[in-house]
Amino acid sequence: IIVFLSYLTSLYEPIQDLTSTTSTLQEAAGSAWRVTEVLDAEPDVHDRPHARRLARTRGHVSIERITFGYDAARPVLHDVSVEARPGETIAIVGPTGAGKSTLVSLVPRFFDPQQGRVTLDGHDVRDLRLLSVRAQTAIVLQESFLFPLSIAENIAYGRPGASRRQIEAAARAANAHEFVERLPEGYRTVVGERGATLSGGERQRIAIARALLRDAPILILDEPTSALDVETEGRLLAALERLVEGRTTFVIAHRLSTIRDADRIVVLDHGRVVEDGTHEELLAQDGVFARFHRLQNGELAEAR
Numbered sequence: 001i002i003v004f005l006s007y008l009t010s011l012y013e014p015i016q017d018l019t020s021t022t023s024t025l026q027e028a029a030g031s032a033w034r035v036t037e038v039l040d041a042e043p044d045v046h047d048r049p050h051a052r053r054l055a056r057t058r059g060h061v062s063i064e065r066i067t068f069g070y071d072a073a074r075p076v077l078h079d080v081s082v083e084a085r086p087g088e089t090i091a092i093v094g095p096t097g098a099g100k101s102t103l104v105s106l107v108p109r110f111f112d113p114q115q116g117r118v119t120l121d122g123h124d125v126r127d128l129r130l131l132s133v134r135a136q137t138a139i140v141l142q143e144s145f146l147f148p149l150s151i152a153e154n155i156a157y158g159r160p161g162a163s164r165r166q167i168e169a170a171a172r173a174a175n176a177h178e179f180v181e182r183l184p185e186g187y188r189t190v191v192g193e194r195g196a197t198l199s200g201g202e203r204q205r206i207a208i209a210r211a212l213l214r215d216a217p218i219l220i221l222d223e224p225t226s227a228l229d230v231e232t233e234g235r236l237l238a239a240l241e242r243l244v245e246g247r248t249t250f251v252i253a254h255r256l257s258t259i260r261d262a263d264r265i266v267v268l269d270h271g272r273v274v275e276d277g278t279h280e281e282l283l284a285q286d287g288v289f290a291r292f293h294r295l296q297n298g299e300l301a302e303a304r
Contacts, residue, residue, distance in 0.1 A: 005285065045109055047130050054132045056119045059086040059217040059248030061107060066116035068106065075114070076102050077271045086217075093260035093292065094268035100252045104220050107250065108137040114221040120218075138216040140243075142223040144207035146198070151180050152187040154206055158214035166213060174209035174239045176202070208239045219249040256289075256296055265289065 063082040069075035076099045082173045084090045092100045107109055109125050109182050125133050138158065146154050155170060156162045162170075167187065170176040179202055183189040198206070204224055211219065224240065225245045237256050237258065244251075258278050267275035267282070267289050275287050282289035 004276040020094045029098050045130060048126060051127060052123075053122060054123060054128045054136065054250070057136045057217050059136075060084070060119075060121050061218060061250075062122075063103070063106065064116050064119065066106060066118070067113065068102065068104070068115075068304055070111075070221075072114055075271060077113075079116075080264055080268075080271070080273055081116075082273070082276075083251065084248050086244055086248055088194040088263040089244055089251060089261070091119045091253060091255060091262035091265045092268060093256065093259070093265060093289065098186045098268040100268055101222055104250045105223065106254060107218065107220065108134045134217055137218045137220060138211040138214040139220045139222065140204070140207050140211050140224045143223075144203050145192055146191055146203055146206060146271075148184075148190065150190050151206065152182070154191065155209045155213055158210050162213055167209075170209040173212050173242050174205045176205035176209050176239075179205070205239060208243055211242055217247055219244060219247045221249065221251045222251050223254060226241040256293055258275050268280045 043175070049270055061084045066077050067075050067078045068077045080103060081097075082092075082103070083089065092103060094100055104109075106113060107125075109130060110116070117236060120128070120133065120136065151171075152164065152167050155167050159166075160284060164187070168177060171180055171187075180187055180189070207224075221240070221244075236290060240258075251259055251262060259265060262279070264276065265282055267287075268272055275282055275285065275289050277285070283293060
């Protein structure tokens with residue numbers, strides 16, 4: 001009886017493991033089905049049959065009378081036109097839901113408009129190969145996505161063949177080199193999922209280094225400092241100044257102090273361009289932008 005009970009006890013653990021394995025396989029099968037569904041999904045944007053490759057753009061972007069909505073029956077943008085000449089910095093401001101991020105998403109052709117067109121150096125982006133259009137663009141978002149890889153691999157994500165020297169040069173220009181060198185393994189340090197082991201300012205500097213290394217002629221900055229405190233934002237501004245130098249740049253910003261030096265400021269409201277001009281010109285108009293400016297400077301504190 002003792003031997004039998006001993007064998008029975010020994011048999012219990014493998015049976016329990018087998019039951020657990022079956023459950024794990026079922027979960028994995030569900031996940032695999034979902035991954036396959038995503039991979040097999042047809043993209044909304046396609047290359048036209050005779051689309052051409054654009055080797056390198058000068059950075060002349062023209063958004064011409066765009067009307068666009070995620071639901072065609074409910075447009076987000078209405079007859080919007082914005083032009084950015086090579087090397088210009090265009091700031092886009094407006095209340096939440098005005099269509100700012102949607103507008104800049106049309107430049108790398110994440111979506112195609114229902115009406116109007118976007119051109120690069122005079123070429124309609126729909127007549128160009130999708131990959132060649134996106135190769136002309138670098139993007140720094142409010143919440144930068146970092147992979148659970150090393151710092152060096154995260155910086156080189158947009159340019160996989162980059163050398164260690166090029167990666168370090170980009171990190172220095174982004175004011176990231178010093179904090180990276182202090183990490184346990186330097187550039188070989190593996191960050192947590194979505195960069196969880198780094199602070200918000202550190203993640204943004206890695207994203208800026210990534211964009212610098214990509215060296216694209218068109219740059220999109222989608223509120224890159226809005227989630228940071230004032231001190232951290234100050235350290236990032238110098239890196240951003242190096243990043244935008246010589247590039248056609250679209251900047252979405254809620255903090256108006258970060259766009260004072262923009263060549264032009266475009267104000268969106270309810271999907272329409274309501275104002276367009278320099279910082280001084282818009283303040284003189286005493287319109288929507290001037291109101292935002294007063295709010296941020298505390299002059300309308302009682303109204304809030």
